[in-house]
Amino acid sequence: xxxxxxxxxxxxxxxxxxxxxxxxxxxxxxxxxxxxxxxxxxxxxxxxxxxxxxxxxxxxxxxxxxxxxxxxxxxxxxxxxxxxxxxxxxxxxxxxxxxxxxxxxxxxxxxxxxxxxxxxxxxxxxxxxxxxxxxxxxxxxxxxxxxxxxxxxxxxxxxxxxxxxxxxxxxxxxxxxxxxxxxxxxxxxxxxxxxxxxxxxxxxxxxxxxxxxxxxxxxxxxxxxxxxxxxxxxxxxxxxxxxxxxxxxxxxxxxxxxxxxxxxxxxxxxxxxxxxxxxxxxxxxxxxxxxxxxxxxxxxxxxxxxxxxxxxxxxxxxxxxxxxxxxxxxxxxxxxxxxxxxxxxxxxxxxxxxxxxxxxxxxxxxxxxxxxxxxxxxxxxxxxxxxxxxxxxxxxxxxxxxxxxxxxxxxxxxxxxxxxxxxxxxxxxxxxxxxxxxxxxxxxxxxxxxxxxxxxxxxxxxxxxxxxxxxxxxxxxxxxxxxxxxxxxxxxxxxxxxxxxxxxxxxxxxxxxxxxxxxxxxxxxxxxxxxxxxxxxxxxxxxxxxxxxxxxxxxxxxxxxxxxxxxxxxxxxxxxxxxxxxxxxxxxxxxxxxxxxxxxxxxxxxxxxxxxxxxxxxxxxxxxxxxxxxxxxxxxxxxxxxxxxxxxxxxxxxxxxxxxxxxxxxxxxxxxxxxxxxxxxxxxxxxxxxxxxxxxxxxxxxxxxxxxxxxxxxxxxxxxxxxxxxxxxxxxxxxxxxxxxxxxxxxxxxxxxxxxxxxxxxxxxxxxxxxxxxxxxxxxxxxxxxxxxxxxxxxxxxxxxxxxxxxxxxxxxxxxxxxxxxxxxxxxxxxxxxxxxxxxxxxxxxxxxxxxxxxxxxxxxxxxxx
Numbered sequence: 001x002x003x004x005x006x007x008x009x010x011x012x013x014x015x016x017x018x019x020x021x022x023x024x025x026x027x028x029x030x031x032x033x034x035x036x037x038x039x040x041x042x043x044x045x046x047x048x049x050x051x052x053x054x055x056x057x058x059x060x061x062x063x064x065x066x067x068x069x070x071x072x073x074x075x076x077x078x079x080x081x082x083x084x085x086x087x088x089x090x091x092x093x094x095x096x097x098x099x100x101x102x103x104x105x106x107x108x109x110x111x112x113x114x115x116x117x118x119x120x121x122x123x124x125x126x127x128x129x130x131x132x133x134x135x136x137x138x139x140x141x142x143x144x145x146x147x148x149x150x151x152x153x154x155x156x157x158x159x160x161x162x163x164x165x166x167x168x169x170x171x172x173x174x175x176x177x178x179x180x181x182x183x184x185x186x187x188x189x190x191x192x193x194x195x196x197x198x199x200x201x202x203x204x205x206x207x208x209x210x211x212x213x214x215x216x217x218x219x220x221x222x223x224x225x226x227x228x229x230x231x232x233x234x235x236x237x238x239x240x241x242x243x244x245x246x247x248x249x250x251x252x253x254x255x256x257x258x259x260x261x262x263x264x265x266x267x268x269x270x271x272x273x274x275x276x277x278x279x280x281x282x283x284x285x286x287x288x289x290x291x292x293x294x295x296x297x298x299x300x301x302x303x304x305x306x307x308x309x310x311x312x313x314x315x316x317x318x319x320x321x322x323x324x325x326x327x328x329x330x331x332x333x334x335x336x337x338x339x340x341x342x343x344x345x346x347x348x349x350x351x352x353x354x355x356x357x358x359x360x361x362x363x364x365x366x367x368x369x370x371x372x373x374x375x376x377x378x379x380x381x382x383x384x385x386x387x388x389x390x391x392x393x394x395x396x397x398x399x400x401x402x403x404x405x406x407x408x409x410x411x412x413x414x415x416x417x418x419x420x421x422x423x424x425x426x427x428x429x430x431x432x433x434x435x436x437x438x439x440x441x442x443x444x445x446x447x448x449x450x451x452x453x454x455x456x457x458x459x460x461x462x463x464x465x466x467x468x469x470x471x472x473x474x475x476x477x478x479x480x481x482x483x484x485x486x487x488x489x490x491x492x493x494x495x496x497x498x499x500x501x502x503x504x505x506x507x508x509x510x511x512x513x514x515x516x517x518x519x520x521x522x523x524x525x526x527x528x529x530x531x532x533x534x535x536x537x538x539x540x541x542x543x544x545x546x547x548x549x550x551x552x553x554x555x556x557x558x559x560x561x562x563x564x565x566x567x568x569x570x571x572x573x574x575x576x577x578x579x580x581x582x583x584x585x586x587x588x589x590x591x592x593x594x595x596x597x598x599x600x601x602x603x604x605x606x607x608x609x610x611x612x613x614x615x616x617x618x619x620x621x622x623x624x625x626x627x628x629x630x631x632x633x634x635x636x637x638x639x640x641x642x643x644x645x646x647x648x649x650x651x652x653x654x655x656x657x658x659x660x661x662x663x664x665x666x667x668x669x670x671x672x673x674x675x676x677x678x679x680x681x682x683x684x685x686x687x688x689x690x691x692x693x694x695x696x697x698x699x700x701x702x703x704x705x706x707x708x709x710x711x712x713x714x715x716x717x718x719x720x721x722x723x724x725x726x727x728x729x730x731x732x733x734x735x736x737x738x739x740x741x742x743x744x745x746x747x748x749x750x751x752x753x754x755x756x757x758x759x760x761x762x763x764x765x766x767x768x769x770x771x772x773x774x775x776x777x778x779x780x781x782x783x784x785x786x787x788x789x790x791x792x793x794x795x796x797x798x799x800x801x802x803x804x805x806x807x808x809x810x811x812x813x814x815x816x817x818x819x820x821x822x823x824x825x826x827x828x829x830x831x832x833x834x835x836x837x838x839x840x841x842x843x844x845x846x847x848x849x850x851x852x853x854x855x856x857x858x859x860x861x862x863x864x865x866x
Contacts, residue, residue, distance in 0.1 A: 027225050028061040029108075030078040032097075035067040037088030044085050047110075047201045050210075051084035054202060058214020060221055067093045071240060073278035075100040079228040080221045082108045085201045089114065091254040092240040092275055098261075099238070099273030104229025107195040108220065110202055111162055121170030121192025124786050125162040125199070127751065128186060134159050135179035137200070140188045140213075142174045147191070147219040153177075154209035154216075158200040165785075166190045173220070189216075193227050196220045233288040234271040234427065236260050239295035241276045241302075249296060249321060252410070256293035256319070262413040266420035266814070268442020269427065269435060276302050284309045288431045289317065294410060296321035315430040316404035317423075319411050320371055331379020331401025335408075338372040338395070345387035346370050346409065349397040349422075355382035356400075358425040358436075358493060363418035366841050367409040375399050379406075388533075405430060414842055416814040417500065428493065436493040440483070443499035447480060450510055451784050451821060456480075463509050468853075472509035476502045507817035511854040514824045518858030520865075522774065522805045522833025524551035525848075526599065526744075527840070530563055530581055531574055537581075537588035544594050544839075547848045548856040550865070551595040553667050553776075553835065556582065557653060558601035559639050560608040564660070568653050582661060595862055597665030597742060598657045602650055602724070603639045604670045605632075613637045621646055623678035626700045631678045638674040641720040641760070642687050654728040658735050665740035665773070666732060671725060672746070672759035673717055688716050717760035722771075729771040740773040740864070744807065744835075747777045747790050749797055764797045773864075774802050776835045780809030784821050788829045795830030803863055806831035810843045816850030823855045832863070 031051065034044035055062050062082070065074050070093055075081060081100055086093075094114050101107060101119040113120060130136040137158040142150065153174065163186045166172060173196070174188040189198045196217075204213035236257055243253040257273065264271045271291075274283045280301035284290055290309060295318070298306070303325045310316055316329040327333070340346055346367040351359045359382065367385070372395050375381050383398035385408070399406045405426045413419055428435045453459040456477065463469035479502035487495040525544070532540045544552065556562065562569035564582040575581060589596045605612070613630065616622050616637065623631040623638045630637050639646040657666050673679060680700040688703070689695050696702050696709060703713035729741045745763040746755035755761035766772050777794050781787050791806055798804045806826035813819045823834055836843060848856075 027080070027221060028063060028078065029055075029221055030065040030075055030081040031055070031062040032070070032081055032083045032086055032089075033064055033066050034086040035088050035090070035093070039087035040085075041088060044087060047085040047203075050204075051082065051110075051202055054204060054210050054214045055082075055217065056214070057207070057211040058216070058218040060214060060218040070096045071275045071277045073275070073281045073283050075105060076103070076278070076283065078105065079225050080106045080108065082217070083112075083114065084110055085112065086114075087112065092238055092243060095238045095254065095257060095273050096275060096278075099275070099278075101194055102270070103231050103272040106224035106228060108198070108217065108224075109195065110198045111200050113162075113197065116195065119192075119194035120164075120197045121167045121190060121194060122197060123165040123167055124783055125164050125197075127160060128163045129160045129751070130158060136184050137161055137176045137186070137188075138179045139177040139181075140174050140204075141177050141183075142189075142216065143172060146171050146173050147216065147223060150215045150219050151212040154212040155205045156200070156203050156209065156213075157205065158203065161186060161188075161199040163187060164190050164197055164199055167192070169193070174216075191220060191223065193224075195224060231286060232270045232272040233431075234264065234269055234291065235274045235279075235284060235287050235289065236264070236271055236291045236293060237279055237295055238273055238275045239292070239297070241299060242295055242297045245297050249294065253294050256410055259411065259413045260291055260293045260423075262416060262814070263411065263420045263423050266413070266416045267424040268439045268446075269424065270438070279305050284314065287314065289315050289427055292316065292318040292322055292326070294319060294321060295326075296323055298323045298326065310403040314403075315427075317406075317426060317430070318404065319407045320409050322406070327406075328376060329401070330404040330406035331376050331399045332406050333374045333376035333379065335371045335373035337369065339369045340367065344368055345391070345393050346385040346395070346397075347388045348386040348390070349383050350386050350392070351383040351398070352381070354380050355398075356425070356429050358429055359383075359398075360418065360421055360425065363422060364415065364842075364845075365409070365412060365419075370395060370397075370408045373399065373406065373408055376401070378402060400426075400429075413814065414811070415846070417504075421500065424496075433492065436496055440487060440492050440496040440499060443496055443503065444480075444483065447476070447499060447503055447506060450506075450817065453510075459506060459509060463513050466513050469509045469512035472505050472512060476505035476509060479505060507815060508853060510817045511820045511850060514820055514854035516855060516857035517827060518860050520863045521860040522551060522803060522835070522862050523549045523856070523860060524553055524595075524597070524776075524805065524833070524835040525549055525839040525843075526553045526555070526807075526835060526837045528555050528838050529574070530554050530556065530585065531578075535578060535581060535584070537585050538591065541588050541592035541594050543844065545592045548852060548859050549848065550593070550860060550862050551597060551664070551835075552589065552839070553597045553599045554585070555599045555601060555669075556657070557598075558606045559603055559649070560605040560612065562653075566653070566656060568649060568656060586661060586663065595664035595865070597667045597740065598661065598663045599667040599669055599744075600654055600657065601669050602671045603641060603646070604674070605637050605639065607636045620681055620683045622681070623674055624681040625677045626680050626704060628680075631674050638678065640679045640681055640683060641673060641717070641724075642679065642684050647720070647724060650724050651727050651731070654724075655731055655735065658732045658739050662736050663739060665742055666728075667776075668725065668728075668741075668743035671743055672721060672755065672761040674759070676758050679717075688713060691716055714757050714760070718756065718762045718765075721760045722762055722765065725766050725771045726769070741771065742774045742776060742805075743772055744776045744778055747779045747781075747794070747807075749794075767798055767801050770801070772802055774805055774832075776805045776807050778807040778809075778837070779826070780807060780812060780837065782809065782812055782818070782822075784818075784825050787822060788825050791826050791829040791831050803832035804830065805833040805835050808834050808836050810836040810847050811838055811840070813847060816847050819847045820851055820854050823851065827855070 141153040170192040173191045176184040176186045176188045178184045204210045239253045310329045350362045379399045379401045381396040385393045385395045385397045448456045460473045463473040483495040483498035561572040563572050702709045748754040749764045
């Protein structure tokens with residue numbers, strides 16, 4: 001990427017010392033041991049022991065580090081960590097690996113990335129089998145000149161790999177060679193500044209090959225050691241104590257750490273991730289900011305460490321549910337949980353006159369509940385929650401104190417531009433304006449980064465043939481030059497704000513240059529609840545019409561409820577409280593020219609309560625894992641797809657929607673098993689034995705992977721799901737042939753991890769047999785290159801038999817330009833239309849409307865519309 005003038009000028013502002021390195025002088029790597037558990041623990045132990053042997057033969061010193069030691073901060077004594085294969089690492093353990101990398105450490109991973117793709121310099125990995133004869137991956141050939149002074153390779157037979165797609169700056173260290181000595185076309189190992197990735201577990205064959213493999217790892221460790229970094233000033237504290245407490249909030253702990261990572265990444269601020277145990281052991285020493293994304297339980301030792309940290313000048317920023325012993329650090333006097341209720345009024349954060357000037361005036365975030373807090377004597381309320389109409393709820397959203405800040409709900413990264421600006425403002429105000437220089441430099445360096453263009457010249461040139469796009473590009477250039485002048489004058493925060501505006505203009509230019517498609521195209525959107533604002537269906541569909549959408553797929557029933565008077569299912573509480581909605585919805589949709597395809601969640605009971613689950617379990621109607629446990633736990637469950645009563649319910653419930661409402665379509669979802677670990681209930685055993693005409697001696701071992709009846713059992717599972725699709729398709733068309741049949745399906749079909757074997761969803765067969773009128777693969781990846789290859793593969797599977805409507809994970813998208821890029825990429829690789837998940841929040845107000853500037857400039861009708 002070319003460095004612009006603003007980058008060069010802003011670089012002068014980045015002079016903050018990030019602290020001293022925490023590493024010793026001698027190279028000794030940390031060898032991470034699998035903690036044991038359900039996932040291939042025996043194999044993990046064998047691979048660990050082989051790795052020990054390889055390291056000894058390669059002369060590389062190591063110390064074994066357990067997960068408990070990792071969580072207590074042991075990795076901070078090392079520069080390089082090796083993970084031979086640890087499938088049972090907890091979320092906290094994986095977070096500690098990220099923390100290690102974010103604090104300057106380096107990793108070597110084998111077969112599994114543990115979520116460290118960015119650190120390993122990888123865009124993605126893809127499962128590739130060697131075939132039944134295992135001849136494809138037989139030798140690892142090292143590329144010359146990448147790591148000098150080592151051998152040319154070693155023998156290893158691998159039965160499958162996770163083939164890596166390296167990033168632009170990642171080196172290819174080695175390739176796989178097949179049994180004939182030919183290049184297999186697949187990478188064996190990559191090397192980036194952050195670490196090494198080997199695409200299988202290390203199984204070098206014989207003493208000589210183990211020695212050569214060990215020499216490779218020793219050289220790679222030295223390479224990585226030379227690039228080890230320094231400690232970071234900002235720490236995100238992973239609430240391991242809160243996560244282990246149990247309850248719904250505990251399940252959100254890891255997710256909220258990830259949200260905060262995305263926010264800080266967007267702001268360009270370097271950070272480390274520390275566990276509660278590491279904080280208690282003193283890992284905050286020398287840092288400046290501690291962020292608590294969701295830390296409602298801390299130990300006494302950690303509470304003392306945080307108070308000492310604040311006493312020494314550190315700043316503490318907390319969100320939503322924070323251990324009350326830490327409230328004084330954030331200016332909070334008292335607080336209690338407050339639910340939003342049906343109106344959910346906590347939608348907008350508005351800052352008042354007491355807020356420092358660096359804070360934004362407002363930002364939106366839909367919050368279902370908050371902690372209603374009062375400020376302590378040294379705390380100042382600087383923002384309140386407002387509802388969507390602008391009414392002040394009177395409840396504080398943000399409190400500032402001399403030692404920290406408190407935000408009264410979890411902070412999501414959805415509108416990452418707003419959330420990152422908010423967090424940056426808080427950190428800069430509390431801990432030092434030099435953080436603004438970091439953010440401004442990052443904004444300057446990434447201003448012109450798009451998937452298709454990596455510099456200003458590329459985007460400006462691409463916009464020349466479109467006057468509207470050229471206008472936006474010119475505005476971005478003007479603002480970039482203004483930022484350069486502001487940074488030269490010593491106004492880093494002003495430069496940052498100008499660059500933020502410049503980025504918005506550049507994104508608009510990118511969207512405007514994308515081609516539009518009018519005429520015939522399915523433009524649908526899923527919605528998971530019909531609880532639309534005030535149940536004002538005309539306003540709702542008018543918004544869809546303005547955005548040039550033409551189809552809604554609303555969830556109207558599941559295995560345990562219906563949003564209408566059903567002869568088969570209990571009436572939902574939503575309809576009990578608000579009255580009938582189905583007829584109103586369908587009539588309003590027709591007035592606005594929007595098709596409605598009624599969506600049923602198949603098999604999944606969606607939290608019916610413990611009593612209902614226990615009752616169905618007693619009837620042997622719920623899925624069980626190989627150990628006999630109810631899949632989903634005691635409070636929710638999935639109906640067993642092979643049980644005759646469950647099959648009857650699914651078929652009749654789908655047909656009821658056609659018979660009662662004659663909609664534009666009916667839509668399958670969750671039309672699959674809940675995973676590879678289901679179902680192994682007594683009923684499945686009996687029905688399978690009846691099918692094959694003999695008893696299965698060892699149940700379920702004989703139908704699990706490597707069992708003698710595995711292939712037949714996978715076919716049995718597929719047939720249970722296909723039965724439902726076939727019968728619904730046949731009988732619905734008899735009732736009303738105008739009603740379209742469709743399904744939301746997994747993005748993959750074949751292969752070990754594909755839908756066909758993984759969850760019994762043989763959706764390619766459904767297309768071939770004509771059971772579906774269109775198919776909606778859930779292509780929720782945010783990697784545009786991956787989406788391109790996925791849609792191209794789906795196009796080949798579908799072979800033009802029915803329209804292919806690519807699912808777009810818009811709720812995950814961080815920007816409108818990225819959503820537009822996803823849409824354009826799906827189209828370019830064979831998608832006949834798109835379906836967005838889901839029509840809520842920013843997807844409605846920002847992301848889809850932005851498509852009107854480019855891909856959705858023209859209106860379109862569905863392929864079968866009159």
